[in-house]
Amino acid sequence: MKRNIVIAVVTAAALVGGGTATALAVAGDDDDSTSVTRTDDDRDDRGEDRSDDRDGDDDDGAVRAAAPGDVTAAEAITAALKHTPGTAVSAELDDGSWEVDVLAEGDTWHTVRIAPDSGKVLGAQKDDEDDAAEVRAALKGASVTAEDAAKAAAAAAKGTVVSVDLDDDGGDKGWEAETRASGGDARDWNVDLKTASVTPDRDDD
Known part of the structure; x- marks a missing residue:
């Protein structure tokens, strides 16, 4: 039932x-x-x-x-080279300070930290890098420095450069720069080693 x-x-x-x-x-x-x-x-x-x-x-x-205050990427590079003479190969705003990689005489690498608000040197250390020969070969005949590349990218992007780095791989050697606009939008740029011409990175989404 x-x-x-x-x-x-x-x-x-x-x-x-x-x-x-x-x-x-x-x-x-x-x-x-x-x-x-x-x-x-x-x-x-x-x-x-x-x-x-x-x-x-x-x-x-x-x-x-983490956008920089009064000190631009170019100014941070200048301050780092004044402290540690050599060739600036990269500069990046990281953890509240600029970190500038310098290839000095004798193929020794140094990382120099720069305060983003005052431009003062916060510290420097020697690094154990072994690609000095490749870097010097990539920069052979170049007339555009990392400082020049940072200035050119900032002008082209109308923004703030937060990093500049040497791309020494492959046939298209040059400077790579990242900029941020006032709204926070990030863009990547390529800067020619001889002419300082700035073009958007093809791989930039």
Whole structure:
């Protein structure tokens, strides 16, 4: 004989892999039953996805907040070379200070840290790099320095240069610069070693 009794059973406190599972069973007839299972893991996954998105936004915001004050990339390079004579190969605004890599005499590398608000030297250290020969070969016959490249990129982009670096790989050797506009938009540029002409990086999205 069929019964028209609806029985609802709620089972809680089942811990599955760190999440709570709640099962709801509904029976209308003896032979018909429906079971629905909802886990907190699903909600946690969606929460983690949203958290990851927010984390990415925070990273972008951190980069924008690290924009230099009164000292430009070119000025930081000048200050670094005054402290450690040689050839500046890169400059990057990192962790609240400019880091300028200088190839000095004797093929020794130095990293000089410059305060972005005052231009003062915060410190310098010798680095164990072994690509001095490649760098000197790439710069042979070049008339555009890292300082020149930084100035050219800033003028072309109408923005702030946050890094300049020598690309000595492949046949298209030159300076690479990254700029940020006042709104925080980043762009990459290539600066010719001989003419200082500035072109957008082909790989820049």
